[in-house]
Amino acid sequence: MADDIVLVRPIMPAADKVRRAVARVFDSGVITNDGPRVRALERQLAGRLGIPDLAVCASGTTAIQLACGALRLTGEVIVPAAAFPAVWQAVLRAGGKPVAVDVEPKHLTLDPKAVEAAITPDTCAVLGVHTFGCPADIDALTAITRRIDVPLVFDGATCWGIDYHGRPLLSYGDVATLSLHAMKLTHSVEGGAVMGNGMLVANWVRRLRNFGTGVDGALAQGTNARMSELHAAIGEVVLAESDAEITRRIRVRRWYEEGLRQINWLRVLPLRAEAGPNVAAMPILLALDAPVDATTLGQELHARGIHARAYFTGHYRPHTLRLGGPTPVTHDIADRVVCLPFWGRLTEADIARVTTALKEIDARRKGPRHAPSVHLAGRPAASVSPGAAGLGVPRGRA
Amino acid sequence: MADDIVLVRPIMPAADKVRRAVARVFDSGVITNDGPRVRALERQLAGRLGIPDLAVCASGTTAIQLACGALRLTGEVIVPAAAFPAVWQAVLRAGGKPVAVDVEPKHLTLDPKAVEAAITPDTCAVLGVHTFGCPADIDALTAITRRIDVPLVFDGATCWGIDYHGRPLLSYGDVATLSLHAMKLTHSVEGGAVMGNGMLVANWVRRLRNFGTGVDGALAQGTNARMSELHAAIGEVVLAESDAEITRRIRVRRWYEEGLRQINWLRVLPLRAEAGPNVAAMPILLALDAPVDATTLGQELHARGIHARAYFTGHYRPHTLRLGGPTPVTHDIADRVVCLPFWGRLTEADIARVTTALKEIDARRKGPRHAPSVHLAGRPAASVSPGAAGLGVPRGRA
Numbered sequence: 001m002a003d004d005i006v007l008v009r010p011i012m013p014a015a016d017k018v019r020r021a022v023a024r025v026f027d028s029g030v031i032t033n034d035g036p037r038v039r040a041l042e043r044q045l046a047g048r049l050g051i052p053d054l055a056v057c058a059s060g061t062t063a064i065q066l067a068c069g070a071l072r073l074t075g076e077v078i079v080p081a082a083a084f085p086a087v088w089q090a091v092l093r094a095g096g097k098p099v100a101v102d103v104e105p106k107h108l109t110l111d112p113k114a115v116e117a118a119i120t121p122d123t124c125a126v127l128g129v130h131t132f133g134c135p136a137d138i139d140a141l142t143a144i145t146r147r148i149d150v151p152l153v154f155d156g157a158t159c160w161g162i163d164y165h166g167r168p169l170l171s172y173g174d175v176a177t178l179s180l181h182a183m184k185l186t187h188s189v190e191g192g193a194v195m196g197n198g199m200l201v202a203n204w205v206r207r208l209r210n211f212g213t214g215v216d217g218a219l220a221q222g223t224n225a226r227m228s229e230l231h232a233a234i235g236e237v238v239l240a241e242s243d244a245e246i247t248r249r250i251r252v253r254r255w256y257e258e259g260l261r262q263i264n265w266l267r268v269l270p271l272r273a274e275a276g277p278n279v280a281a282m283p284i285l286l287a288l289d290a291p292v293d294a295t296t297l298g299q300e301l302h303a304r305g306i307h308a309r310a311y312f313t314g315h316y317r318p319h320t321l322r323l324g325g326p327t328p329v330t331h332d333i334a335d336r337v338v339c340l341p342f343w344g345r346l347t348e349a350d351i352a353r354v355t356t357a358l359k360e361i362d363a364r365r366k367g368p369r370h371a372p373s374v375h376l377a378g379r380p381a382a383s384v385s386p387g388a389a390g391l392g393v394p395r396g397r398a
Numbered sequence: 399m400a401d402d403i404v405l406v407r408p409i410m411p412a413a414d415k416v417r418r419a420v421a422r423v424f425d426s427g428v429i430t431n432d433g434p435r436v437r438a439l440e441r442q443l444a445g446r447l448g449i450p451d452l453a454v455c456a457s458g459t460t461a462i463q464l465a466c467g468a469l470r471l472t473g474e475v476i477v478p479a480a481a482f483p484a485v486w487q488a489v490l491r492a493g494g495k496p497v498a499v500d501v502e503p504k505h506l507t508l509d510p511k512a513v514e515a516a517i518t519p520d521t522c523a524v525l526g527v528h529t530f531g532c533p534a535d536i537d538a539l540t541a542i543t544r545r546i547d548v549p550l551v552f553d554g555a556t557c558w559g560i561d562y563h564g565r566p567l568l569s570y571g572d573v574a575t576l577s578l579h580a581m582k583l584t585h586s587v588e589g590g591a592v593m594g595n596g597m598l599v600a601n602w603v604r605r606l607r608n609f610g611t612g613v614d615g616a617l618a619q620g621t622n623a624r625m626s627e628l629h630a631a632i633g634e635v636v637l638a639e640s641d642a643e644i645t646r647r648i649r650v651r652r653w654y655e656e657g658l659r660q661i662n663w664l665r666v667l668p669l670r671a672e673a674g675p676n677v678a679a680m681p682i683l684l685a686l687d688a689p690v691d692a693t694t695l696g697q698e699l700h701a702r703g704i705h706a707r708a709y710f711t712g713h714y715r716p717h718t719l720r721l722g723g724p725t726p727v728t729h730d731i732a733d734r735v736v737c738l739p740f741w742g743r744l745t746e747a748d749i750a751r752v753t754t755a756l757k758e759i760d761a762r763r764k765g766p767r768h769a770p771s772v773h774l775a776g777r778p779a780a781s782v783s784p785g786a787a788g789l790g791v792p793r794g795r796a
Contacts, residue, residue: 009427010429012424012427012429015421015424015425018420018421018424019417019420019421022416022417022420023413023416023417026410026413026416027413029407029410031408031410031580031587032579032580032587032588033580058456058457058588058622059456059622059623059624060622061609061621061622062621062622065621084609085609085610085611085616085620086609086621086622089609089610089616089618089619089620089621090621092493092618093491093621095490181430181622182429182430182431189429189430189626189627189628190430190456190622190624190626211459211482211483211484211487211714212483212487212717213483213713213714214713215712215713216717217712217713217714217715217716217717218483218487218713218714218715218716218717219717220487220490220716220717220718220719221487222483222487223459223460223463223484223487223488223491224456224457224458224459224460224484224579224588225457226457226588228587228588228629229587230587230628230629230632231626231628231629234628314613314615315611315612315613315615315616316609316611316615316616317615317616318615318616318618319610319614319615319616319617319618320618321618
């Protein structure tokens with residue numbers, strides 16, 4: 001039995017490098033609270049992005065939270081309806097009011113027309129997401145936010161190593177955020193960063209991550225969202241290995257694109273022109289007449305030892321999220337997006353195993369669409385058949 | 399020149415123990431996301447507290463936040479006005495409305511009469527703090543919260559190792575929270591824990607720390623507040639050394655109490671009867687006619703290489719916090735509380751150096767009270783003289 005192919009294997013630096021980094025932290029006596037390793041990691045990340053300043057923090061989620069806190073976003077913040085829960089949760093944690101609008105069908109990023117339609121006098125920011133590494137429609141969103149004079153924030157959680165028009169994607173937007181979680185290309189075990197691009201928020205973030213204290217007292221947006229010296233030290237070691245991981249991922253991506261071309265019921269989600277390489281993830285969109293929905297595909301792959309993740313469905317659906325307009329695309333893609341295993345040490349044989357599994361699933365499912373499988377018990381059968389309005393899997397809140 | 403005496407020196411396990419713990423985590427390939435080290439640390443902490451379950455998280459602040467989130471505290475939460483900012487900030491982060499009331503003059507914990515007076519139909523919980531390790535008035539607060547049928551939450555951030563009526567202080571209250579920050583007696587570099595005592599909230603906390611996802615979708619209170627496997631592994635090693643630290647701190651405390659007895663313008667804040675030992679901190683309250691205020695004392699000690707921390711003043715003052723009644727005691731103690739250096743490896747000579755420094759400060763300041771020092775420039779002089787209403791230092795919001 002072959003080993004499982006996991007979704008992501010983090011960059012794991014050589015043991016002696018980890019040992020030296022950890023020993024240096026413990027020997028210094030400073031293991032957290034904004035010490036030298038945090039500041040060094042901040043300088044290295046900002047330097048590579050070519051931006052004036054950034055502040056690291058405990059996670060990609062708290063990066064969004066602190067960005068919103070630094071900008072004092074207590075009004076409505078327009079976010080994409082098809083997004084990881086962290087996005088709207090972080091707006092809430094900062095005291096803002098997330099309002100979700102639809103995404104574009106091709107790139108699954110914020111639909112500028114939907115943003116326009118959702119603007120109210122209480123709109124205080126637009127928070128776009130570079131979904132699975134694909135740039136949001138930066139030009140259109142910039143035009144809108146300039147016109148109504150609110151900040152444009154981009155969550156680029158997955159976007160380390162991706163360029164757009166010749167410079168890092170993370171350098172776009174008034175403020176951008178990054179995740180440094182272990183499953184991201186470069187990581188600090190757990191961590192995140194806030195990039196001050198157009199607006200110099202890094203010092204505000206440094207204050208807010210440490211209870212917002214200062215000579216004038218403690219700010220209401222404060223919390224503890226520091227990155228420890230230990231995590232920062234690992235972050236430095238990993239960062240030094242991230243360029244090699246980018247090279248490996250570009251190769252893995254090529255294998256995937258060749259293999260997946262043979263399967264006509266899915267497509268790899270594309271980047272925009274002038275963006276790339278997509279070293280963030282390997283997201284696929286299932287066709288309306290695909291033999292399986294995303295959840296089932298994930299289960300079928302798992303049964304074959306392949307870990308994939310279905311998005312915008314089930315576990316990730318917001319319990320309560322105010323909508324700023326109709327969200328037909330978000331409904332349309334519900335249970336149709338899957339991220340396949342994607343990391344640099346995958347071999348050509350691994351990718352062949354994934355594509356073979358996808359073909360097997362297709363063959364086994366050929367013919368009339370199956371009855372709802374067990375995990376859908378209790379839902380009306382109609383909700384999983386190709387339904388009215390041309391929506392493949394038009395279920396619930398996404 | 400002697401080395402500085404720092405405020406707290408964290409337990410720093412022997413290098414080989416750290417090396418083995420870190421190597422085990424990296425060798426396992428699982429460096430975060432609720433792995434075996436997190437679960438092991440949870441079992442060890444719960445076992446030592448004799449409670450059914452607890453969940454660890456990213457920090458003591460997020461412990462309060464997740465506790466409030468798990469209890470769905472979206473109404474008014476009564477908190478002490480004299481508290482570290484994390485307390486009211488965490489209530490806000492969870493979507494609740496902190497309402498601050500006064501503390502008792504002897505123990506500086508929530509005044510039950512002030513709590514009673516602040517109850518409204520929107521009151522959804524009382525959040526007491528075991529300030530500097532001293533139990534809140536548990537009996538009185540329990541009676542109040544039982545009567546109005548709301549949960550009683552205790553922040554015991556500093557309370558590892560302290561018993562009350564023969565069992566761990568952290569086992570009191572419907573829910574209690576702990577900090578595992580490096581400056582606490584036992585620590586995981588950064589970290590916290592939520593104890594489900596009367597209410598079994600640990601599984602809710604496990605869900606909320608991981609975006610609140612579940613079969614029914616993602617909860618609005620979710621976030622990323624996980625503890626990494628790396629931090630948890632350090633936490634296990636440190637925990638194994640914490641009993642020895644408790645023994646050392648008890649000895650240090652005895653030296654302090656002997657030395658400080660000779661200084662009549664301060665008193666060590668006492669614990670309640672049946673509580674102890676106070677291995678959390680060495681907090682002193684300055685007398686109304688003390689030669690210095692807390693901020694100045696901190697500066698004077700720092701000039702002598704001794705790091706102490708003034709509380710309830712300056713940097714820690716809430717910018718915006720709704721009061722649920724008058725707070726004369728909180729005003730009275732503003733700029734009168736200082737935590738002296740307190741950790742197990744302090745020597746008798748270190749403590750003698752601190753007490754000698756305090757006596758020097760007294761001698762130098764003897765005579766008519768000095769004019770406001772530089773850091774108070776711009777404030778009316780009257781605000782630092784022993785003022786009307788018997789308030790020593792009646793300044794601003796605390």
